[in-house]
Amino acid sequence: MMKTRKHEVKTMKNSPSQIPAEARTKLCDALRGVLTDGLDLHSQIKVAHWNIKGPQFAALHPLFDTFATDLATQNDTVAERIRTLGGLAVGTSRHIAKHSRLPEYPQEVTKDLEHTKLLADRIGTYLMGARAARDVAIEQKDDDTNSVLTDIVTMFEKHAWFLHATLDY
Numbered sequence: 423m424m425k426t427r428k429h430e431v432k433t434m435k436n437s438p439s440q441i442p443a444e445a446r447t448k449l450c451d452a453l454r455g456v457l458t459d460g461l462d463l464h465s466q467i468k469v470a471h472w473n474i475k476g477p478q479f480a481a482l483h484p485l486f487d488t489f490a491t492d493l494a495t496q497n498d499t500v501a502e503r504i505r506t507l508g509g510l511a512v513g514t515s516r517h518i519a520k521h522s523r524l525p526e527y528p529q530e531v532t533k534d535l536e537h538t539k540l541l542a543d544r545i546g547t548y549l550m551g552a553r554a555a556r557d558v559a560i561e562q563k564d565d566d567t568n569s570v571l572t573d574i575v576t577m578f579e580k581h582a583w584f585l586h587a588t589l590d591y
Contacts (some may be wrong), residue, residue, distance in 0.1 A: 437507055437508035438506065439508070441507070441562065446509065448558055448562055449507055449564055449567055450507050450509030450510075451509075451558075452554070452555035452559070453503055453504045453507075453509070453555055454511070455521075455554075455555060456548075456551055456571070456574070457497060457500045457511060457512075457513055458512075458513065458521045458523075459522055459524055459547070459548050459551045460493055460497040461497055461518050461522075462522035462524045463544055464490055464494060464497060465518075465527075466540075467486050467489050467490045467541060468486075468490050469527055469529055470486050470527075470531075470537040470541055471483060471487050473529075473531065474486065474532065474537050475533070475534065476533050476534030478588065481588075486537070486541070492577055492578075492581070493578075496577065497513075499570055499573075500570065501513070503570050507567075523551055524548065525547075527540065528540070535588070538585050538588050538589055542585035542586055542589065545578055545582045549578055549579065552571050553571075553575060555567075555571055556568055556571035556572060556575065559571055
């Protein structure tokens with residue numbers, strides 16, 4: 423079961439969106455969870471990228487960097503969607519540490535397949551949060567947020583598939 427959290431950010435600003443303010447609040451809360459997890463996942467991917475060694479190094483080192491680059495772009499898209507809806511995008515290190523659904527990354531790991539397993543698990547958690555946020559977008563009839571989240575799910579399911587194929591499961 424995923425832990426949930428209430429964000430203290432409640433102020434909704436003006437928005438060009440025609441979605442009612444109450445729905446936009448729900449959407450922003452859901453999107454903040456995706457942003458928080460995405461920022462945490464990005465830092466964890468970079469730790470794996472920097473510290474990996476082993477027979478799969480040549481393949482995984484650039485692959486992890488690709489994941490991090492894709493995630494940085496998606497995080498920016500999510501933050502901008504939150505702002506478009508009239509919410510505040512939050513993402514300081516302290517906020518992330520307090521609210522992320524991802525477990526802490528064991529920073530002493532260096533073995534290639536250990537990193538692969540750890541990232542596969544964490545991407546799975548990130549995907550669960552993105553899918554849950556997408557359900558909120560569907561409930562609130564927000565096709566645009568749904569599209570943003572569908573793009574994330576599609577991209578990171580593919581990334582997870584690469585990791586699962588490497589692990590042979």
